[in-house]
Amino acid sequence: xxxxxxxxxxxxxxxxxxxxxxxxxxxxxxxxxxxxxxxxxxxxxxxxxxxxxxxxxxxxxxxxxxxxxxxxxxxxxxxxxxxxxxxxxxxxxxxxxxxxxxxxxxxxxxxxxxxxxxxxxxxxxxxxxxxxxxxxxxxxxxxxxxxxxxxxxxxxxxxxxxxxxxxxxxxxxxxxxxxxxxxxxxxxxxxxxxxxxxxxxxxxxxxxxxxxxxxxxxxxxxxxxxxxxxxxxxxxxxxxxxxxx
Amino acid sequence: xxxxxxxxxxxxxxxxxxxxxxxxxxxxxxxxxxxxxxxxxxxxxxxxxxxxxxxxxxxxxxxxxxxxxxxxxxxxxxxxxxxxxxxxxxxxxxxxxxxxxxxxxxxxxxxxxxxxxxxxxxxxxxxxxxxxxxxxxxxxxxxxxxxxxxxxxxxxxxxxxxxxxxxxxxxxxxxxxxxxxxxxxxxxxxxxxxxxxxxxxxxxxxxxxxxxxxxxxxxxxxxxxxxxxxxxxxxxxxxxxxxxx
DNA sequence: GATTGACTCTTACCTAAGGTAAGGGTCTAT
DNA sequence: ATAGACCCTTACCTTAGGTAAGAGTCAATC
Numbered sequence: 135x136x137x138x139x140x141x142x143x144x145x146x147x148x149x150x151x152x153x154x155x156x157x158x159x160x161x162x163x164x165x166x167x168x169x170x171x172x173x174x175x176x177x178x179x180x181x182x183x184x185x186x187x188x189x190x191x192x193x194x195x196x197x198x199x200x201x202x203x204x205x206x207x208x209x210x211x212x213x214x215x216x217x218x219x220x221x222x223x224x225x226x227x228x229x230x231x232x233x234x235x236x237x238x239x240x241x242x243x244x245x246x247x248x249x250x251x252x253x254x255x256x257x258x259x260x261x262x263x264x265x266x267x268x269x270x271x272x273x274x275x276x277x278x279x280x281x282x283x284x285x286x287x288x289x290x291x292x293x294x295x296x297x298x299x300x301x302x303x304x305x306x307x308x309x310x311x312x313x314x315x316x317x318x319x320x321x322x323x324x325x326x327x328x329x330x331x332x333x334x335x336x337x338x339x340x341x342x343x344x345x346x347x348x349x350x351x352x353x354x355x356x357x358x359x360x361x362x363x364x365x366x367x368x369x370x371x372x373x374x375x376x377x378x379x
Numbered sequence: 380x381x382x383x384x385x386x387x388x389x390x391x392x393x394x395x396x397x398x399x400x401x402x403x404x405x406x407x408x409x410x411x412x413x414x415x416x417x418x419x420x421x422x423x424x425x426x427x428x429x430x431x432x433x434x435x436x437x438x439x440x441x442x443x444x445x446x447x448x449x450x451x452x453x454x455x456x457x458x459x460x461x462x463x464x465x466x467x468x469x470x471x472x473x474x475x476x477x478x479x480x481x482x483x484x485x486x487x488x489x490x491x492x493x494x495x496x497x498x499x500x501x502x503x504x505x506x507x508x509x510x511x512x513x514x515x516x517x518x519x520x521x522x523x524x525x526x527x528x529x530x531x532x533x534x535x536x537x538x539x540x541x542x543x544x545x546x547x548x549x550x551x552x553x554x555x556x557x558x559x560x561x562x563x564x565x566x567x568x569x570x571x572x573x574x575x576x577x578x579x580x581x582x583x584x585x586x587x588x589x590x591x592x593x594x595x596x597x598x599x600x601x602x603x604x605x606x607x608x609x610x611x612x613x614x615x616x617x618x619x620x621x622x623x624x
Numbered sequence: 625g626a627t628t629g630a631c632t633c634t635t636a637c638c639t640a641a642g643g644t645a646a647g648g649g650t651c652t653a654t
Numbered sequence: 655a656t657a658g659a660c661c662c663t664t665a666c667c668t669t670a671g672g673t674a675a676g677a678g679t680c681a682a683t684c
Contacts (some may be wrong), residue, residue, distance in 0.1 A: 368614040
């Protein structure tokens with residue numbers, strides 16, 4: 135059950151040198167050392183190494199990792215914490231990817247971007263705020279992901295409620311198999327456009343097609359819609375196209 | 380339009396020292412240096428910095444970044460490349476996250492994991508292979524693989540089989556959350572069009588958009604697709620539109 | 625015009641997380 | 655008992671910056 139440095143290295147992808155290093159700084163001590171000085175690692179050490187590698191992936195300095203592992207030896211809560219952090223990193227990557235996509239978009243039509251726009255997700259001090267903004271922006275206009283009962287309080291804005299209701303109904307229509315040319319669907323979309331037009335910004339049927347296409351191509355928005363109902367973003371787009379024709 | 384080091388630092392999140400460093404190693408030269416020696420950066424430099432930061436996020440050494448940027452000065456293809464790499468990184472993170480979730484799962488019921496399972500996604504040399512496996516697992520889960528025996532009989536035409544396979548794969552892609560701009564999806568659709576073109580009738584990307592629209596508006600076809608997977612007909616249409624642009 | 629405060633310059637030294645190489649010991653199999 | 659694969663320590667090197675010192679610059683205010 136005990137593994138040599140090479141075996142651990144092959145298994146986990148870290149180099150042997152890294153194991154020495156972790157030993158030297160006391161981050162990961164072998165479970166046993168033979169008379170000849172060979173380091174041997176058991177299950178417990180592999181588990182610790184797993185945590186180390188998760189944290190390393192999250193760009194934690196080894197010193198911090200050591201502190202974290204030594205003061206919190208409950209594996210389960212460590213895992214939950216790491217899961218949360220990993221999901222945050224995913225969100226950040228998602229944001230960066232959408233920045234790349236926006237940049238590609240601008241590049242394709244030879245337009246220049248706002249300076250700030252170019253670095254969304256990269257500016258580490260600000261990305262939390264940017265992500266929140268991204269989300270808030272979405273919520274203001276399309277707060278579909280929040281369960282309805284949360285909408286009872288007057289704290290939530292009317293526009294968010296409207297958007298949520300619209301998306302829920304569209305999801306229902308999709309599941310019910312209503313055609314995008316169905317009068318009920320057309321009315322739904324028309325009213326929604328009308329609402330945005332009155333309350334938020336000028337928008338016509340053509341503009342709404344572009345909005346809908348944006349929701350398909352932007353990973354961030356797409357994910358939110360698709361999480362609510364698979365196919366919703368695409369249904370929305372088809373409905374928009376149908377109306378604008 | 381020219382920015383000082385501080386302004387660039389605030390905008391992008393890199394430190395001033397990093398800018399000096401990049402200057403010194405020739406990775407990012409200021410657009411202009413005043414008489415007093417102040418570095419000033421313009422739009423072109425910001426764009427280059429953007430690329431540098433994208434690559435840095437992908438853990439490229441600065442030396443490699445420099446080479447890449449100097450030999451490939453077409454911004455557009457750089458962006459596409461970076462998009463691809465970023466998506467790969469996302470996949471890898473996804474894999475790590477699923478490893479964390481599996482570990483949590485095992486921990487919850489006090490069972491022990493296989494050693495290898497514990498390090499999926501971390502072992503960089505192997506993660507490509509592991510990702511493939513992971514996808515295969517997903518396929519099983521979504522059952523996008525066609526039950527082959529249904530199609531053994533010669534009663535079923537080859538073209539029907541091809542269509543069925545195509546639709547199954549598209550359904551899988553939709554459920555997996557693949558963007559219509561994802562290379563895999565684009566390739567899928569391209570091949571399908573190519574097949575139709577060769578075997579059935581002349582068809583180009585534009586024509587396929589019309590076909591896809593027909594599948595949405597025609598109740599019979601729409602029902603067939605939507606019965607297979609909610610949203611499939613709309614996804615197909617969006618993919619077609621994306622390809623024809 | 626002088627001063628102040630925020631900003632910038634160069635230079636020199638420091639750090640983290642390893643990589644590389646040298647020189648030598650250990651294990652197992654033939 | 656010798657080869658070949660594996661392991662040890664030690665010493666030096668590298669990357670991508672961080673920190674600090676000492677001095678010059680800029681714009682605004684006194």
